[in-house]
Every structure is written in C-alpha cells, then in structure tokens.
Amino acid sequence: MVDPLCPERLAEDAVYLGVLTARGVKPLSRLEYPVAPRVLELLGGMGLIMADVTRIAGEGPGSVAGVPSQVIHLILSRDAGLIDRYGADFDGQPLCGETAAVVRVEARYFGYPACCAEAYIRSPHAENGLAAEDQALLFHRACPGCAATLQMIPLYRAALAEVQRQRHLFLPLEAPAGAPSAARSQHSARSRTRRERRPDGW
Numbered sequence: 001m002v003d004p005l006c007p008e009r010l011a012e013d014a015v016y017l018g019v020l021t022a023r024g025v026k027p028l029s030r031l032e033y034p035v036a037p038r039v040l041e042l043l044g045g046m047g048l049i050m051a052d053v054t055r056i057a058g059e060g061p062g063s064v065a066g067v068p069s070q071v072i073h074l075i076l077s078r079d080a081g082l083i084d085r086y087g088a089d090f091d092g093q094p095l096c097g098e099t100a101a102v103v104r105v106e107a108r109y110f111g112y113p114a115c116c117a118e119a120y121i122r123s124p125h126a127e128n129g130l131a132a133e134d135q136a137l138l139f140h141r142a143c144p145g146c147a148a149t150l151q152m153i154p155l156y157r158a159a160l161a162e163v164q165r166q167r168h169l170f171l172p173l174e175a176p177a178g179a180p181s182a183a184r185s186q187h188s189a190r191s192r193t194r195r196e197r198r199p200d201g202w
C-alpha cells in the first residue's frame, strides 16, 4: 500500500496535474500542499501560471484560540483569466466542504464532466463500472458508463507517461538529512490506488 502522503508521491501528483493542465486536459488545477522548489520550477517551465489562494480553515489544531487558521492552496493554469476568476471566487473564503455548489464549480475549473459532478453529488461512492486502473488515473469519480470520461482516459494515461519520463527531473526530492526518501521513491504510479483523496480530486 502506497502512503498517499509520501513526499515523492505528492510531488509526482503535482507534476501529473501540471502536465494535464499544461496540455489543456484540465483548465486549472489546485495543490493543497507545499511543493518542492524543483517541482515548482518544472511547473513554471511548462508555461503554467501559478498563484496562491488563501482559504480560511476554521479553528483547527494548531490555530490560536479564537483565530481561524488559514491554508494556502497553489493553483495552476495556462489561462491568467481563469487564475483571476478562481481567486475572485475562493481567495479568503472559508473551506466549506463538498457542497453541491462547490462540486459543480470545481468540476468546471478542474475539467471534470458535469455528468460526473451530478452523479457524485447524488451518490459519491456509486459503482461506475470503470476498470480500477482507469479510475485510478483520474482525479474525479466517473459516473456510471461515462462516455466523456472514456474519452479523457487516453489523455490522462499519456500525461502520466510523460510524468514517468520526467521523474529524474524532480526525484529524489531534496530531503532533510536522515529522511528515508530514497526507498520511497521506488513507488511506481502504476501502484496508484484511488481510495485516498488526492489534490483537487473527489
């Protein structure tokens, strides 16, 4: 079982989202964790525009009593107008969970079919008949028999292959001394499982 929070895996997902966005498969992507300088450099080299978006996370662990904590998301897109629009919609706004309205708006930004968004709103864990390895390529849950998703799968697969070709550019990560990163970098994207939540995914 791959640790979904392992730094190499997170870096790989960041580059995967970058390639998908640079190729226009996704209009915009969001990363909910800090990425290594080398990964940022790679994303910039793909021609992506990036911006920080601050969200208010409420009084979670680590926040000062009475003072809401903030989280910073990094958004990426080829389209500066889309970056501005996303910022206008979400910057400084509280994280309000997966309401139906949020799922619909995110689907438009992130390039997920509207049919999948509606199915997810109705039943997030419905069986969709998609092969597990195809579903694992995606950041959205496909709706049952989704034709739009089937057309996307070759594009996602090609983007993941590009990430594998670029792995040497961002792995191994610059890890703090003593961190056991070398062994973890052996994880292959093929062992990806889609039970855990991924950046910008459902």
Ligand SMILES: [Zn+2]
Pocket: 113, 114, 115, 116, 117, 142, 143, 144, 146, 147, 148, 149
């Ligand atoms: Zn669908």
